[in-house]
Amino acid sequence: MSLHDNHNVIPFGAPHDGADDPLFEARLLRALQVPVPEDLVESILLRQTTESRHAVRARSRSASPVWRIAAAFALAVGGLGLFLSSLAPVQALSDLAVEHTLTHEPGATARTARVAPSQVRALFARSGVTLTAVPDGVHYINLCEIGRDLSVHLVSQQASGPVTIYYVPDHVESARMDFQQAGLQGRSVPLPGGTLVMLAATDGAFDQLESEWVRVLDPSRG
Amino acid sequence: MATKQAQFDALVRATSADLYRFGHWLCRNPALAHDLMQETYLRAWRSLDDLRNTAAAKAWLITILRREHARLYERKTPPIESIDDQLAPLPDDDGSIQAPDDASEDNLLRRAIARLDRKYREPLLMQVMCGYSCDEIARELGITPQAVMTQLFRARQKLKAMLAGGAAGESHEFA
Numbered sequence: 435m436s437l438h439d440n441h442n443v444i445p446f447g448a449p450h451d452g453a454d455d456p457l458f459e460a461r462l463l464r465a466l467q468v469p470v471p472e473d474l475v476e477s478i479l480l481r482q483t484t485e486s487r488h489a490v491r492a493r494s495r496s497a498s499p500v501w502r503i504a505a506a507f508a509l510a511v512g513g514l515g516l517f518l519s520s521l522a523p524v525q526a527l528s529d530l531a532v533e534h535t536l537t538h539e540p541g542a543t544a545r546t547a548r549v550a551p552s553q554v555r556a557l558f559a560r561s562g563v564t565l566t567a568v569p570d571g572v573h574y575i576n577l578c579e580i581g582r583d584l585s586v587h588l589v590s591q592q593a594s595g596p597v598t599i600y601y602v603p604d605h606v607e608s609a610r611m612d613f614q615q616a617g618l619q620g621r622s623v624p625l626p627g628g629t630l631v632m633l634a635a636t637d638g639a640f641d642q643l644e645s646e647w648v649r650v651l652d653p654s655r656g
Numbered sequence: 657m658a659t660k661q662a663q664f665d666a667l668v669r670a671t672s673a674d675l676y677r678f679g680h681w682l683c684r685n686p687a688l689a690h691d692l693m694q695e696t697y698l699r700a701w702r703s704l705d706d707l708r709n710t711a712a713a714k715a716w717l718i719t720i721l722r723r724e725h726a727r728l729y730e731r732k733t734p735p736i737e738s739i740d741d742q743l744a745p746l747p748d749d750d751g752s753i754q755a756p757d758d759a760s761e762d763n764l765l766r767r768a769i770a771r772l773d774r775k776y777r778e779p780l781l782m783q784v785m786c787g788y789s790c791d792e793i794a795r796e797l798g799i800t801p802q803a804v805m806t807q808l809f810r811a812r813q814k815l816k817a818m819l820a821g822g823a824a825g826e827s828h829e830f831a
Contacts, residue, residue: 451783451790451808458816459784465765466785468680470673471690478668478697483661485698538659579659 476556483560483577486584487604527607528622530581531631532615535598538578542589543596545574554588561586561603563627566653569646594638601651603628612637625652663710664701671714672697674785675721681781682725684770692728696721718786719796761819768818776811779804 453459471477535542551568557575558565561584573596574589585602607624614620619637623630623644630647632640648655672693679696680689699720700707707716769777779797782788790808794801 451805452810452812453783453808458812461761461765462769462780462784462812462815465762465769466677466681466781468677468686468766470676471686474672474676474690474693475668477690478672478693479665481694482664482698482701486661486701577661577665579661584661 476560480560483584484562487562526581527602527605527629527631528613528615528620531598531600531633532618532620534578534580534587534600535618535633536616539574539576539587542574542576542587543598545589546591548573549575549588557586557588558601561601563601563603563651565650567650569643569650590639590643592634592639592643594636595634597632597634597639597643599633599643599647600631601628601647602631605629612640623648626654627651660704664704667700667704667710667713667717668697671717674714675717678718678781678785679721679725681769681777681785682722682774683729688728692721692725695724695728699724714786715788715792715796718782722796764819765815768815771818772811772814776807776814779807780811783808 549572554568554572554575555565557577560577563586569590571590571592572588573591574587576587578585578587578600580587580600580602583602583605585600588599588601590597590599605628606626607622607629610621610623612619612621618633618635619640621632621637621640621644623632625648628651630644630651632643634640675696676689676693679692680686683689683692696717700717703720707713769780772780779793782793782796783790788796790801790804793804797804
């Protein structure tokens with residue numbers, strides 16, 4: 435009687451798991467290595483970031499009654515309260531962008547290899563943004579959390595030095611502004627679908643970069 | 657300090673290929689395996705704070721994947737007859753893909769693996785693809801290490817029997 439005839443018999447002395455044939459084990463391992471879809475990683479990350487963005491929006495929409503009452507109270511206390519509440523988000527975003535640049539990704543500005551335009555498009559797509567074109571000079575790109583917002587973080591190498599750029603979708607600042615903080619020059623540019631923030635040692639490239647990125651993020655400004 | 661998003665990105669890039677292959681052989685259906693991956697990593701994202709030991713991330717993901725598979729499997733069971741059409745040929749070393757060769761040993765073995773009953777196939781995948789020990793497989797499957805040994809032994813014997821018997825033409829699951 436052969437083993438093939440009776441699968442319930444384990445021969446005496448044989449390794450219990452039967453992995454005693456190196457050639458068969460190699461064949462087995464090779465046969466199991468089926469091709470992986472090329473877009474697997476990007477599709478997983480796209481699905482996750484899409485859900486994260488929806489979750490943030492849902493949280494914003496379903497603000498608790500306590501917060502609604504607090505907001506109503508803030509409106510009621512008059513001009514000073516309104517003034518402070520309108521200033522707070524602007525300062526918060528610039529603070530968070532500077533903090534992230536200095537602490538979380540300090541090596542990003544030193545990158546020298548260019549990022550492929552397809553990668554730039556893919557990262558923006560994960561944040562729900564379709565770029566009409568990709569400005570040149572991107573040497574680093576990632577998705578980062580700026581506060582509670584998932585943002586595109588990139589570095590553009592310019593003649594004046596590296597410029598760190600954040601695009602924060604769904605977070606629209608009240609006004610365009612320039613600022614200085616922690617030895618960095620900064621600019622915050624509100625757009626219809628989010629806010630563009632630039633940070634650098636000098637602001638020499640800000641006008642050009644603002645023009646390039648606003649054109650691809652907000653085609654209506656052409 | 658890495659952000660949660662950066663941690664998740666790194667986790668997906670490091671583990672998704674192996675996890676997809678595991679899911680592929682669990683589902684025996686590429687489309688379902690793709691869906692399974694989406695659901696698995698979405699669950700992982702929601703519970704990422706629970707992952708204390710990053711060295712154990714793959715085992716943690718395998719557990720999530722198996723649970724998701726059990727959930728999906730109840731809704732949608734791919735017909736075993738369709739597996740032959742879904743087993744794409746592997747690329748050669750130079751990246752080119754040759755026309756399907758039904759007689760090739762690898763394809764015969766793939767068909768044989770696909771026809772193994774799940775109780776044999778799953779521990780075999782864990783051992784060969786994930787490098788699990790018998791004890792680890794036993795813990796994951798909730799059976800004894802001795803039972804795992806037996807199932808691994810029988811899995812290999814059944815595969816060899818199918819190959820020796822030219823089982824490529826059979827259409828039934830090999831239980």
